[in-house]
Amino acid sequence: MSLVSDLNEEESKYVTQFGDRTERWIDLAQLCVLYGLDDADKYIMRAADCMIGYGWRKDVWIFDVLSAVEMVQKSGKADVRPWLETLAPFIDQITRFTDGDETRHCTKAFGAGCQALQRCLG
Secondary structure (H helix, E strand, O other): OOHHHHHHHHHHHOOOOHHHHHHHHHHHHHHHHHOOOOOHHHHHHHHHHHHHHOOOOHHHHHHHHHHHHHHHHHHOOOOOHHHHHHHHHHHHHHHHHOOOOOOOOHHHHHHHHHHHHHHHHO
């Protein structure tokens, strides 16, 4: 087994707080991207699932998700356009269901990510 598989298996054994779990899934996705391993998209999806279920302070996790999507896009391991299309309605409405303290810049970060993707695609 690989280190990533071992960490995945270990994380899956225990019940932990959504915030902690989200962070670990993002870490695994980033590790996969960094070392050219498969399954980065699987860990991003698990992180997104946790983020949606995370009640307290879930609003700031969107920046971690955007960062992870950007890393996967830069690696070329997956087409992130469908991910951005899925995130777009959520980000468009984020200040309506959060207090906006940490999220008011989210739409700008999302827009910058979309522009960077567009430049890469030519």
